[in-house]
Amino acid sequence: MIEAEDIHYSYPNKVEALKGVSITIKDGEFVAIMGQNGAGKSTFIKHFNGLLKPTQGRVKVDGVDTTKTSVASLARNVGFVFQNPDHQLFSETVEEEISFALKNFCFDKKIIEDRVTWALELLSINQYRKTSPFLLSGGERKRVALASVLAWDPQTLILDEPTIGQDHEQKEKLRQFIMQMKAQKKTIVIVTHDVEFVAECNPRVILMKDGKIIADGIGTAILTDPVMLELSSIVLPQIAEVFTKLGALGLPKNIIDIYEAKALLLKVRERLNK
């Protein structure tokens, strides 16, 4: 459970990146934070594991005020994967990279081995086990970074732009993995510009602009609201676009799910055939 109460944050150079945001994310919730470049998304989520402390207001993680504890102890329950994998890879082999955090958290040797194998397989990078992470492609490095956090199985997972540079198959795998985590009642927060990815997952969506939250609600409501999306420089998901254009036919506009769309269109065809 993450609770943020009216938090403000200014960087040392006086840029006010957050101007009063409040949010409650319950256990087991899946949240996507979207918004234009520089909206303050990365700044916001760095408050969830104590990397940044609010200059005003309060953030509580599982009831603990983040100013009263260390990042390392919060990290045990809140896994955070950074935007750029090159900011964390340093080991000689992928395997060692993944076990780094597990060692920091003092897991048993046996458990470390199991968790590493599990994470390697989950992200299909098992064949690179003994390879240097620096020799991998961009998308693969991203997956190593992801695996290195998933490995300790945190209760909350925060992903900054997880789909960047991933091909369709990997995105689909990521989506399935997120759904699996959701089924296990884990909390997931992603920051992304990938509107199709969000439409497919249909999570709770939060739109940010200029350091404030401008919309918060279910995906079907927010991703089909042209005004809000325009404000945050997001285009409608393609399905929503089609249904907006088809509005004259008397079809509902708030459709982002492909199966729902298909069912509706089949119904239209039946009606036309009669």
Added chain:
Amino acid sequence: MSVFDGLKFRKVTSPVHNLDPRMKFIYVIVIFVSAILFSSIIPLMVLFVMQLPFVFVAKVQKQWVRSLRGAAFLALFIFIINIVTSYFGNNFTLLASNIEAAIALTLRFVVLIESFSVFFLTTSPDHLGLALEQSRVPYEFAFAFTTAVRFVPVLAEEAQTIMDAQKARGLELEKGNLLKRIRNYIPVLIPLIVSAIRRSLELAEAMESRAWGASKKRTNLFSLKLHKGDYALLALSIGVLVGAIYISFFVSIPTITSLF
């Protein structure tokens, strides 16, 4: 990382910013040489104070103070080393003059940092590159130098991000004894170096694909010309240098302890 803040140029204009970088550099070198010539407090104090007008005219007090604060740790280190060595060198006694010498050496370090900080705070990398080129430094070197200067703050910022990323994976930098603490920085240093190398390779590729170095003869949109202020600064530099050499060889400077 605050030491680097003292090297970060911000675009403002002031009489000091507009001075020719070559003249400013000569001035910095003169201060540097003078600081090396003296090892007693009084002249070093004078050198320290002499640069304050530049700081205030250029309105870079804040960043300047920050860079001095960043250097405070090293200054303290120099002071302690001096005290300790003179204590052991003097059969375990510490004279007032020893303390004064230690203070003087620390002050010398501060003066050096101060002058370089003023130089970098008031000189844009572009200006610096131009100055190098017009001093007949080959363009490739001038470019490499200005790029390096430009990337210092970027690197400092990146180091912060990397520290965050590793802390999020449970790294505790302040844990353990001294050796352990140094080892804790490996997960920060390696990504920093790797990404710096990666970036420089990418930069080189990007530049070459935009035809860098295609024409052998380059011309510049702006060229540096010396103005009245620059000549004044040159005169001041020569004056200071001559004065410093004269005083250090022919005038006996009283130490503070000898005044009592």
